[in-house]
Amino acid sequence: MESNENVSTLYKNVKNNNCDDDIKRTFQYTRLFFTVSGIWPMITKYSSKRARYLSHLVIFSCFLMIAFTFLPCALHTIFREKNPAVKVVLLGPVGASLGAILKYAIILLRSNTIKKCVEQMKNDWMTVENAEELAIMTNNANTGRKIAVICTLFLYTGGMSFHAIVPILKGTKINEFNQTIRPLGYPGYDIFVDAQRTPIYEIIFFL
Incomplete structure (x- = not known):
């Protein structure tokens, strides 16, 4: 989603001949995460209009x-669930979803600051002058890559497990009307639709 030109051809005073590879390696996982979430074109200097529209x-x-x-889980927790103990349990997924919204919004609001940081890091790679500086930057970049992977796994593995694996472990139930109730990770979808109907259930489960 960024220009296909090498970074070294877009900037002046380039002293590190391998800066293109160094920059790509440094931002490999960060770029992947931000591209999937639509943020990368907003924090890079050379992005096409098409990439920005797509973002x-x-x-x-x-x-x-x-x-x-x-929304369904929050509405269910606030207005429908009467058991205080269950309400407390449901605060977990509600809080996680609200936290995801806030994190995403904060990143978007701080996109200009992140953009300046990205440009500064690119400039640092391009202007590194000796082997000692290069070794320090390479070591820090490798550490950052590892931290990015660990944080991503830690933050999103739990949510995906709760959403997909927990309902499977619960299994189906039979209600008082002798209807088979298939489990979902979050309650409240039946406020808007019949969440047990096919393909509505499959769509909700996938999303």
């Missing part, structure tokens, strides 16, 4: 998907 579409879709989870 807005991705961002809107991400907010829509988070709201798709948050």
Whole structure:
């Protein structure tokens, strides 16, 4: 989603001949995460208009998907659930969804600051002058890559497990009307639709 030109051809005073590879390696996982979430074109200096338009579409879709989870569960917890103990349990997924919305919004609001940081890091790679500086930057970049992977796994593995694995472990139930109730990670979808009907159930489960 960024220009295909090498970074070294877009900037002046380049002293590190391998800066293109160094920059790509440094931002490999960060770029992947921000591209999937539609943020990368907003924090890079050379992005096409098409990439920026597409990023807005991705961002809107991400907010829509988070709201798709948050709103039904929040409404169910606040207005329908009467058991205080269950309410407390449901605060977990409600809080997680709300936290995801806030984190995403904060990143978007701080996109200009992140953009300046990205440009500064690119400049640092291009202007590194000796082997000692290069070794320090390479070591720090490798550490940052590892931290990015660990944080991503830690933050999102739990949510995906709760959404997909927990309902499977619960299994189906039979209600008082002798109807088979298939489990979902979050309650409240039946406020808007019949969540047990096919393919509505499959769509909700996938999202």
